[in-house]
Amino acid sequence: MIKLRFVQSLLFFTAICVFLPKIAARGGHSDYIQPGDGNASFHGTARHLFAQEEKRPSVELTRGYMTNADLEKAMKDFTKRCSKISRLYSIGKSVNGFPLWVIEISDRPGEIEAEPAFKYIGNVHGDEPVGRELLLRLANWICDNYEKDPLAKLIVENVHLHILPSLNPDGFSVRRRNNANNVDLNRDFPDQFFLINEDLSLRQPETTAIMNWLREIRFTASATLHGGALVANFPWDGTEDKRKYYYGCPDDQTFRFLASLYSKSHRNMSFSIEFEDGITNGASWYPIYGGMQDWNYIHGGCFELTLEISDNKWPRASELPTIWEYNRKSMLNLVASLVKTGVHGRIFSLDQGKPLPGLVVVKGINYTVKAHQAYADYHRLLEPGKIYEVTASSPGYKPKTTTVWLGENAVTADFILIPEASYGGKLLRSSCDCSYGQPLLLTRFFTETNNGITFALVVVVAFLFFLLQRRVRSNLWKQRQSSRRSITV
Numbered sequence: 001m002i003k004l005r006f007v008q009s010l011l012f013f014t015a016i017c018v019f020l021p022k023i024a025a026r027g028g029h030s031d032y033i034q035p036g037d038g039n040a041s042f043h044g045t046a047r048h049l050f051a052q053e054e055k056r057p058s059v060e061l062t063r064g065y066m067t068n069a070d071l072e073k074a075m076k077d078f079t080k081r082c083s084k085i086s087r088l089y090s091i092g093k094s095v096n097g098f099p100l101w102v103i104e105i106s107d108r109p110g111e112i113e114a115e116p117a118f119k120y121i122g123n124v125h126g127d128e129p130v131g132r133e134l135l136l137r138l139a140n141w142i143c144d145n146y147e148k149d150p151l152a153k154l155i156v157e158n159v160h161l162h163i164l165p166s167l168n169p170d171g172f173s174v175r176r177r178n179n180a181n182n183v184d185l186n187r188d189f190p191d192q193f194f195l196i197n198e199d200l201s202l203r204q205p206e207t208t209a210i211m212n213w214l215r216e217i218r219f220t221a222s223a224t225l226h227g228g229a230l231v232a233n234f235p236w237d238g239t240e241d242k243r244k245y246y247y248g249c250p251d252d253q254t255f256r257f258l259a260s261l262y263s264k265s266h267r268n269m270s271f272s273i274e275f276e277d278g279i280t281n282g283a284s285w286y287p288i289y290g291g292m293q294d295w296n297y298i299h300g301g302c303f304e305l306t307l308e309i310s311d312n313k314w315p316r317a318s319e320l321p322t323i324w325e326y327n328r329k330s331m332l333n334l335v336a337s338l339v340k341t342g343v344h345g346r347i348f349s350l351d352q353g354k355p356l357p358g359l360v361v362v363k364g365i366n367y368t369v370k371a372h373q374a375y376a377d378y379h380r381l382l383e384p385g386k387i388y389e390v391t392a393s394s395p396g397y398k399p400k401t402t403t404v405w406l407g408e409n410a411v412t413a414d415f416i417l418i419p420e421a422s423y424g425g426k427l428l429r430s431s432c433d434c435s436y437g438q439p440l441l442l443t444r445f446f447t448e449t450n451n452g453i454t455f456a457l458v459v460v461v462a463f464l465f466f467l468l469q470r471r472v473r474s475n476l477w478k479q480r481q482s483s484r485r486s487i488t489v
């Protein structure tokens, strides 16, 4: 009878720790949509990110592009048409008082859920208008297709996507790179190496709006859309000695994966002559300081790419549908990567079952991801195809580590932390470190119901594991007694 119970416990434990990880898959990398066929091409050869003021394009070239008023109306019309999955809000105003409008797309827009958030920002530079056009197309495409396209559905149901088509409407209105105070917004953020832009009173209102935005919303990843080249750029953007060379951040491999995902999903970005595979480390291209990308990673906990999506800053408006088609799959795949790969989960306390907004670190990577204050969910993007040691911690609790094999699918790893006070063998000597593997639907169920159910299940699993351990110890003790006897004899 005891043996039977032991076997039952063992089977249950094995099911939790071995089989469920496979069920946990949130879709495979292979499911990412691939670049389509086409004949046109525009290779990345230009370097227009340099801060020099360029000759302003003629008004003639802007024909067919949305004006600021057009864009505002289009965004308002969109959120009326797609009110079920979107909302419109502003994160502040430009120097000239133009609202910085954002569309949020989600099945529960405006609500806090245990889901990752992604942001797209366009038109950081006023004379790079392609991004703002593409972002409106992206919003409309998702709205038109989320009930029939699996990727659009995945995004709407599992991600909060925030779209800011124009960060620099003032610059756009005069076809100029800088804002109305003639400041380059992509040089206006605090820098990790040099004490520039530290004077808060001098920071531009557009920059302040972005910084406050990241305090309000926990973004897992983001991308800004620029024009003038064709390449996916990733941190670091600057070097400590200001020289130009490859300077990777702690998550270099993950960033290379994300940038490659974009370039290889693009019609022709990865075929670039200038950039191998259509990606580049920012500092190896040319170092910049005070950029938005590095600040996001360092201070916002947000993995940001800088995407150059068109060699020509002002292609004819008639080319916009083609450029959209070239970027559509990349834009969707990048957002979907937040749930299709990486390690995700929640952190709970064992004593009360409450969510713990703790910290998550991965061995060998000097970077900390914070779990959300509300649900204690964390979303750790990582390069697939490797084994990672993931540790969760929270003040007053014993840290817990689990080993995760991250294949092509996302893995869920929930952590149950034991209070320091009760640790020491009285409550539990150990609990299932490898609780990762809960299917996404199960996680969502817990998230959307109540913590009591979660806690009850946790207690059941812990109890069974406790029985299992006791049984193993008992057997070991008997074996030792037996062997001692045999030695004695």
Ligand SMILES: [Zn+2]
Binding pocket: 049, 124, 125, 128, 226, 227
């Ligand atoms: Zn730019």
